[in-house]
Amino acid sequence: MTSHLNVDNLEIRYGDTAVEPAITGINLEIMQGEFVTVIGPSGCGKSTLLHAMGGMLAPASGGIYLDGTELTRPDPRQAAFVFQDYSLFPWKKVVDNVAMGLRFAGEDKKTALEKAAAELAFVGLGDKADKYPGELSGGMQQRVAVARALALKPKFLLMDEPFGALDEQTRRSLGQELTKILHDAGQSVVLITHSLEEAIFWADRIIVMKAGPGEVSKEIIVDEPWPRSLEFMTSERFENLRAELFHRIQPTTVSEAK
């Protein structure tokens, strides 16, 4: 059976119910194996949406459903996070960081470490298992964070601007490599980004959000076969998509859309 994640008429409020919701009226369905990107102006509620999808925030109304079951607390085997700041524990060796979620889930140490080592090899860091995160470059640390999430074999991988702290070169090459291995593995991905390029390159489907309150303003299908090469980025198709997206997320267009 293929899994699917449903966001059903979701509204999230921070604190007092009198204030405007951070996001409201969000309806989405994400299928297993699909790559979905979310883009929108700063503060429109992208992180809020992602955190809610991972069971980290309680909805004011509506809900998140995984194969029909409501997700009410974090369950990394269903949906696992990759954060922008990596958030690797500096006091744990790389392999122990990757094994962390498995240990929390109650797996014995030996099995967890074996799985962690395999996952590190999968992201190309098999030789860094015994290093501390502080000894790795930013790009490598983010690979570790991806391995940590993948170690739990999550149905959905939730990434919140995972490459925001990397330089453009690393960002592109790591993106190309990761999309390939994740896609080959049949992984479902929800990726939040500020980058137009990334939003297109990583997407089967782009969710465009607008602010005040945070809502979905448009969904754009990117009908480009996988695996994608960096040449895709210089193609005319890509340019057209980029132009469309660029206009979509301008503040003027947002107010017109209202």
Added chain:
Amino acid sequence: MDTNTIVLARGRRPAIALNASALARKATLYRTALVLGFFVLWELLANIGAIDERSASKPTAILAAFGDMFAGNAETYQALSDTLYVLVMAFIIAVAIGMPLGLALALNATVRAAYMSIVIYLLGIPKTIFLPLFVLFFGLGNGSAIAFGAVLGFLQIAVNVVAGVDSIEPRFFRVTSAFGGSRWHSFVHVILPGAAPAIFAGLWHGVRNAFVGVLIAQMFVSNIGIGYLVKVYTNNFQIDNAMVLIIISAVAVILLGTLWELSEARLTKWKSTVRS
């Protein structure tokens, strides 16, 4: 930056790279020279009468007293072992109170709101003024010294534990919960290791403060231990003997500190890998 290389920029000369071990050797040499110079100067000034030998003693006399005190003087050994016992007891009690207290203050908002100000207040006031009360409660023997040392130690340990836990970035708790970790997981995988460097520092400050407390108590309200002997020797103008005990105490603290640093570096090795 290569960790083996320290770059020194001095004046308008180009920056020079100095090997770390060469730097360490040079620093040791300089330090030894200063200490030796100090003792030589002391000896010289005492010999020409610029300082009073009867009240300030001099290195050669202290060296001679050192031999006398350890050859067949049971009193010295007794004082040393008594003091060690009192210090160890004080430290154990300080840890047993300071660690749980620190954790409770750090982790429970109500406990912190209720008691943190008291701990800070107690830490700030000069506690020697309360010494007579300790005598009333614990008598003139080891009891007072242990209790006073423990009080000075546990306050230090508690505030360091609080500071250590506070220094942990919230994102580590967020990631723990995102990966399905329980409160217990947070405690074991985040709080303890994250606060470990500060807790370690706290234990060190605790032991030093406990030692200070023990010596003060022995000096003023007890008739046992190094502190008491130092007082007796000084009152009897046996300055050489008092100096021997003072130097032993100082050297013991320095050795303990070095040992502590080495074990800390081993136990929290990850700390050196963190870039800000």
